[in-house]
Amino acid sequence: MLNTPPLSNLQTRDIESVLHPYTPLHKLNTTGTLVISHGKGVHVYDTQGRGYIEGMSGLWCAGLGFGDEELIDAATEQLRSLPYYHLFGAKGTESAIELAEKLKEIAPVPISKVFFTSSGSEANDTQVKLAWYMNNALGRPNKKKIISRMKAYHGVTIMSASLTGLPYNHIGWDLPVDRVLHTDCPHYYRFGQDGESEADFVRRMAQSLRDLIEREGPDTIAAMIAEPVMGAGGVIVPPRGYYKAIQEVLDEHDIMMIDDEVINGFGRTGNWWGSQTLGMTPKTISAAKQLTAAYAPLGAVMVPEDVYQAYVDHSAEIGTFGHGFTYGGHPLGCALGVKAIEIYQKRDIVGHVRTLSPHFEARMKKLNDHPLVGETRYCGLVGGVELVADKKTRRPFDPKQAVGAQLVKFLEGHGAILRALGDTIAFCPPMVITEAELNELFDRFEKALADTEALVSKEGLRAAA
Ligand SMILES: Cc1ncc(COP(=O)(O)O)c(C=O)c1O
Numbered sequence: 001m002l003n004t005p006p007l008s009n010l011q012t013r014d015i016e017s018v019l020h021p022y023t024p025l026h027k028l029n030t031t032g033t034l035v036i037s038h039g040k041g042v043h044v045y046d047t048q049g050r051g052y053i054e055g056m057s058g059l060w061c062a063g064l065g066f067g068d069e070e071l072i073d074a075a076t077e078q079l080r081s082l083p084y085y086h087l088f089g090a091k092g093t094e095s096a097i098e099l100a101e102k103l104k105e106i107a108p109v110p111i112s113k114v115f116f117t118s119s120g121s122e123a124n125d126t127q128v129k130l131a132w133y134m135n136n137a138l139g140r141p142n143k144k145k146i147i148s149r150m151k152a153y154h155g156v157t158i159m160s161a162s163l164t165g166l167p168y169n170h171i172g173w174d175l176p177v178d179r180v181l182h183t184d185c186p187h188y189y190r191f192g193q194d195g196e197s198e199a200d201f202v203r204r205m206a207q208s209l210r211d212l213i214e215r216e217g218p219d220t221i222a223a224m225i226a227e228p229v230m231g232a233g234g235v236i237v238p239p240r241g242y243y244k245a246i247q248e249v250l251d252e253h254d255i256m257m258i259d260d261e262v263i264n265g266f267g268r269t270g271n272w273w274g275s276q277t278l279g280m281t282p283k284t285i286s287a288a289k290q291l292t293a294a295y296a297p298l299g300a301v302m303v304p305e306d307v308y309q310a311y312v313d314h315s316a317e318i319g320t321f322g323h324g325f326t327y328g329g330h331p332l333g334c335a336l337g338v339k340a341i342e343i344y345q346k347r348d349i350v351g352h353v354r355t356l357s358p359h360f361e362a363r364m365k366k367l368n369d370h371p372l373v374g375e376t377r378y379c380g381l382v383g384g385v386e387l388v389a390d391k392k393t394r395r396p397f398d399p400k401q402a403v404g405a406q407l408v409k410f411l412e413g414h415g416a417i418l419r420a421l422g423d424t425i426a427f428c429p430p431m432v433i434t435e436a437e438l439n440e441l442f443d444r445f446e447k448a449l450a451d452t453e454a455l456v457s458k459e460g461l462r463a464a465a
Helices: 009-017 025-031 069-081 094-106 120-137 158-163 198-216 242-252 274-278 305-318 331-346 349-367 403-413 435-459
Strands: 036-040 043-046 051-054 113-117 145-149 180-183 221-226 256-260 284-287 299-303 373-379 382-387 419-421 424-427
Touching (some): 051 435, 094 113, 113 120, 145 198, 158 180, 180 198, 198 221, 198 242, 221 242, 242 274, 274 373, 299 305, 349 373, 349 382, 349 435, 403 424, 424 435
Parallel strands (some): 145 180, 221 256, 256 284
Antiparallel strands (some): 382 424
């Protein structure tokens, strides 16, 4: 529906050679791609020299923005001294040791060991394998199913995509695999019933979880995995008391909580960990993304001593601990992880997020008056704006109209990048953003919202499908 300029040479080469993730491939020849060449602070620049405020920290990960000289120096130093080594067969590296120690120091619950991966998906895949391995070691071979939630996002490998609760990660991919269960999504605005209070909604969520567990048999369920604030499913902040209520149900049935901190971790929600902000009590933790401020790929799984001891016992029985990735614990990623945590600490990034979040919240709330906005959701410096066709009835737009995608395209024209998760527009700016830059991001967003409203009215997109 938008007029698109002819594709540049780089865009044409891009389309001809690169298979783009999470992209409507059938439209690429008309939409083209946005080829980014460099970044500085909260801005990135395309190959035509146009600048954009990166309001999503890339993919919720570049929390310290772009071109941070301290991180670049740490990377250079590491590459000079040891560009690669691994942790297999009882080998170690200084950077992996140091990062594991740092993670233990800042973890929200006592952690004994850290297992490194290259990504968040690998971390969650590892979590499932470890839960199975542990229960085999504990003589509970049937306790293997994992509960996740509708609209959860845990990655794209076969198991983590199965844990993910989004249709486009399952349809056409022969997923989810078995042993994965999905319970309700704790999104009150969308799934609260008429006249139901938030407290009643929480009770219903907990009851529904209990029903699922009892139906399947508690002895068949190893763990539940949850992101404290749900990210890619639409930035969903569960109501107060939700985690306490579901934790009680899990505890009753000896089911452990796997905390997916891949987006939430390292200050994003105004605490080091989303579990601290949302009142969740994890048994094990997955981290990635802001772990290295996204300057290199790295993921981590953190486990407590009793869980670790089960691996030790099983390893004694089998002869080894048969799991590991060539690049898990890559020295570059680990050195950057150490430096990123040091920066979060010395620049008091958590404090900065807390200082800015009331302003973020105020700018979000102001959007609620707009005719296109059904709900705004926010926590720390992560938020979502849900667009609806009918504010009163909360009726969504027909997904085929791709209204959210149109908005982010308009926004690019105004010099900012956000991400459309269906018709929820996600905000996750670098945590180092200033108040002035945040205002500029929202001002540009408001312009894109006005463009979208004009388009919706002109094309009659509000009509019920
Ligand atoms: C909560 C969560 N878990 C896991 C993942 C998967 O991480 P990766 O893309 O590094 O595999 C993501 C990615 O967005 C995520 O948001």
